[in-house]
Amino acid sequence: MKIEKVLVIADQQDKQQSALAHAKSLCKRTGAKLHIVAFHYENLTKFAAKLNPEQQLDIQNKIISSGNKWLKSEIAQLSLQDHSSCEVLWEKDIVGWVKQHCESHAYDLIVKTGHRSEGLFYVPTDWHLIRNNLVPTLIVAEKKWRKKQTIMVSLDLGTHSKSKQELNQKLLDAGITFATNANMPLHICYSIPISPVLKDLGIIDKKTLVNDAKSRYLPIIETMLGDYDIPLANIHFKAGPASKVIPSVASKCSAGLVVIGSIGRKGITAKIMGNTSESVLGLLKTDILVVQPE
CATH class of the missing domain: 3.40.50.12370 (Rossmann fold)
Known part of the structure; x- marks a missing residue:
């Protein structure tokens, strides 16, 4: 198995930043190039009566801007600037985006922090990625x-x-x-x-x-x-x-x-x-x- 190009799904809610830590280790050991992506989405429709479209877009842009600042800070702390590209997206359907993105980009691996508290009929992002993606997926439990x-x-x-x-x-x-x-x-x-x-x-x-x-x-x-x-x-x-x-x-x-x-x-x-x-x-x-x- 070659590991030359890795898609990393960063999660701002993960205080340990386990996925990014593993991605750094992979980059060091294999020389792989990383594309790091973070997702944000808030349901603004409940404020529709109070917010016009311009105001909703302004809120969205502020959230994305804040996310970009956070992600670039994390990448800088890990000294990954020269080994990675990054983007922050306003996207609710993470799995759909990942699947479509991987169809046009040849990744060898996806790295994501795991979330494992599922009920019988609740299928989280981890499970959807496992079922719907043809790229090997590393679900990270620990920082290292x-x-x-x-x-x-x-x-x-x-x-x-x-x-x-x-x-x-x-x-x-x-x-x-x-x-x-x-x-x-x-x-x-x-x-x-x-x-x-x-x-x-x-x-x-x-x-x-x-x-x-x-x-x-x-x-x-x-x-x-x-x-x-x-x-x-x-x-x-x-x-x-x-x-x-x-x-x-x-x-x-x-x-x-x-x-x-x-x-x-x-x-x-x-x-x-x-x-x-x-x-x-x-x-x-x-x-x-x-x-x-x-």
Whole structure:
């Protein structure tokens, strides 16, 4: 995975400025060019009876001007002036703007601070970006990675879909890129599907299931890794639902970043069921890099 051009979504409400901090780190390690964008929007229609169009435009311009002053100050504090461009926009539909913008600009990565307090039918900007954008999206949880952390990649090794198999390679390539750039160990996780009913009846033995998966999929993983070498102990096979296995293994191996795929469900099915990436988004205490298939 190359990281040469990055779109950074800055959030003035984020006191830690986690997205900008990670963007600076990426810029330092990869030499990537950044385009930093901040969004502002206020519903001025409730003042329509008191404000004429000129007054509404004046308020909008003042908010944008204030936002520009703030963003340029943050960029200057991080010494990113020579490595970035920036703009502040009056825009309510952030996801729509990002999608349209990315269609005409070749970004390798989007970086955004995560907001993870969703209800069943509330789909925030993070989820929309995951579903609707074809650019890998880094949802940042912390300002910076701590020492002794790792990068963990979650693979769907049991899939027979060619697009998902290709996505597995993209995920691993992304994990290798981040692990190399951050000089952090790489871990690989595969959650083996298991029927709770068959397990409870003793028809399926978890240990046997895990051993069978190792013998079947370890050669595939080794081929996917190519010349990149990781200890066997860093490849984790665990039986259970991915939404529980991934956070569990991530915690066990002290992951600072989890790399996961998303197939982008749409409509009411997505709101009720979600994707695995969305299911674990609220459970993981790490950064999460979501990569979509081609």
